[in-house]
Amino acid sequence: MSPRPDASMTLLDQVLRGAVDPGYQEAAARRGPGAPRRRGGWPAALACVVMGLIMVAGAQTLRSPERSVGGERVALAERVEQGRGVVEARSAAVVGLRADIDALRRAGLTGDAGRAAADELARGQARAAAVPVSGPGLVVSLDDAPSAATAAGAAPREAGESDDGRITARDLQYVTNELWAAGAEAIAVNGVRLTSASAIRHAGQAVLVAYRPLARPYTVTAIGGPEMVEAFDAGQGGAYLEELRSSFGVRASSRADAALSAPAGTVLTLRYATAVPGGPSPAAPAPSSKENAS
Amino acid sequence: MIPVLGLVAGIVLGIVLEPTVPLWLEPYLPIAVIAALDAVFGGVRAVLDGIFDDKVFVVSFLANTTIAAFIVFLGDQLGVGAQLSTGIVVVLGIRIFSNVAAIRRHLFKA
Numbered sequence: 507m508s509p510r511p512d513a514s515m516t517l518l519d520q521v522l523r524g525a526v527d528p529g530y531q532e533a534a535a536r537r538g539p540g541a542p543r544r545r546g547g548w549p550a551a552l553a554c555v556v557m558g559l560i561m562v563a564g565a566q567t568l569r570s571p572e573r574s575v576g577g578e579r580v581a582l583a584e585r586v587e588q589g590r591g592v593v594e595a596r597s598a599a600v601v602g603l604r605a606d607i608d609a610l611r612r613a614g615l616t617g618d619a620g621r622a623a624a625d626e627l628a629r630g631q632a633r634a635a636a637v638p639v640s641g642p643g644l645v646v647s648l649d650d651a652p653s654a655a656t657a658a659g660a661a662p663r664e665a666g667e668s669d670d671g672r673i674t675a676r677d678l679q680y681v682t683n684e685l686w687a688a689g690a691e692a693i694a695v696n697g698v699r700l701t702s703a704s705a706i707r708h709a710g711q712a713v714l715v716a717y718r719p720l721a722r723p724y725t726v727t728a729i730g731g732p733e734m735v736e737a738f739d740a741g742q743g744g745a746y747l748e749e750l751r752s753s754f755g756v757r758a759s760s761r762a763d764a765a766l767s768a769p770a771g772t773v774l775t776l777r778y779a780t781a782v783p784g785g786p787s788p789a790a791p792a793p794s795s796k797e798n799a800s
Numbered sequence: 801m802i803p804v805l806g807l808v809a810g811i812v813l814g815i816v817l818e819p820t821v822p823l824w825l826e827p828y829l830p831i832a833v834i835a836a837l838d839a840v841f842g843g844v845r846a847v848l849d850g851i852f853d854d855k856v857f858v859v860s861f862l863a864n865t866t867i868a869a870f871i872v873f874l875g876d877q878l879g880v881g882a883q884l885s886t887g888i889v890v891v892l893g894i895r896i897f898s899n900v901a902a903i904r905r906h907l908f909k910a
Contacts (some may be wrong), residue, residue: 529860530842534851550843550854551806553861557836558810559819564833566814567821 601770632691635701635771639692643766646681646747648673649723651755668752673724675708677750678715681726682706685745688735691727692768696720700769713799718770722759727766735762803854808841827876828869828882831885834892835865841899859910 519707538575631637635688651671682693696717702705704716712719722793737742740761750756821829839861846852868888875884 527896529856530846530849532850533853533856547854548802549858550803553839553858554806555810555813557840557861558807558812560810560815560829560832560836562811562814563819563821564829567826567829568833759822795893 635699636774638770639729640739640767641729641762644760645730645763646726646760649757656766671756675706675713678706680746687730688737690734692729694727694768696725699768727768729766729768731797828872831868831872831888832865834889835868838895841896845899845902867879
């Protein structure tokens with residue numbers, strides 16, 4: 507007999523039409539028409555239990571990779587937060603201890619030589635930004651233009667599209683340089699005190715002040731007299747802020763404030779010490795020491 | 801009825817016990833799941849057609865799963881594991897579709 511015209515389609519035909527296992531048909535034919543069906547016995551139930559187990563095990567195993575990855579991230583974020591809390595607690599303890607050391611040192615520096623040394627030390631500390639400063643001054647606020655803004659405090663190291671409206675490290679450098687030039691005595695950016703060794707850089711999209719990444723908005727606190735405020739506003743600093751506002755839509759503003767404070771910056775480490783000339787006096791048993799800012 | 805209860809019991813057991821699949825079995829798990837689905841729908845269609853036979857049901861499920869796993873294993877050894885696995889998934893998927901269509905015809909027309 508000649509082959510059927512669609513003989514080449516038998517494979518597809520079988521797959522599409524023969525979905526029901528032919529075993530069922532053969533078993534039914536063997537039993538003969540009209541015989542009662544052999545339904546659900548224990549073998550079938552057992553097979554169904556196994557099937558249910560397989561399906562659930564498959565669902566759990568094949569789905570879990572996403573869940574474990576998410577869990578790891580959350581665990582890591584928690585550890586970072588914990589570490590950050592420990593660092594902050596210890597930093598606060600360091601500040602307290604430094605104040606204690608200062609008090610003890612002042613108590614130990616008595617007598618003429620001691621007082622002279624104490625004065626020199628106080629001047630040196632002020633210049634080295636080793637003590638907190640408070641007083642009147644100027645607050646300059648810098649924030650990205652609203653069109654370029656991401657959520658405040660978002661991870662600063664994430665790469666985004668470069669926008670003109672973003673505050674860059676150069677803006678902060680310029681503003682702080684103008685503040686120094688106007689006569690500021692102490693400057694802090696987002697609570698980080700600027701010392702003679704602090705740099706304002708950028709790493710990718712993040713702005714780093716003294717190696718600490720800061721997130722927008724940026725608050726530059728400058729402590730100085732009213733002449734500093736005038737000199738800044740009327741001089742290059744004010745002009746720069748105005749240009750940022752008009753050309754890029756950056757939110758830049760400055761306002762004078764009567765009570766500002768800047769935290770201490772450096773850690774003073776004792777490098778070398780010399781004895782007070784003339785031998786130790788009974789009132790000043792501790793030798794005076796030269797301290798350097800680290 | 802009892803096989804349905806068995807299926808439900810299997811699912812509940814799986815959720816409660818949370819079995820961990822050994823690592824060497826994991827490549828065959830997707831195939832096993834699809835073969836199990838195919839057997840379930842084939843069985844339901846046979847019931848609705850009136851020709852269900854539990855021996856055929858069990859044997860077909862075991863044979864399908866084993867043969868599918870063996871084909872995947874063979875494919876892995878030969879280096880065509882992904883393609884063979886795709887082929888098996890396609891065939892079983894077509895069968896599942898046909899069975900579900902027949903079940904639908906039974907439920908909504910007959």
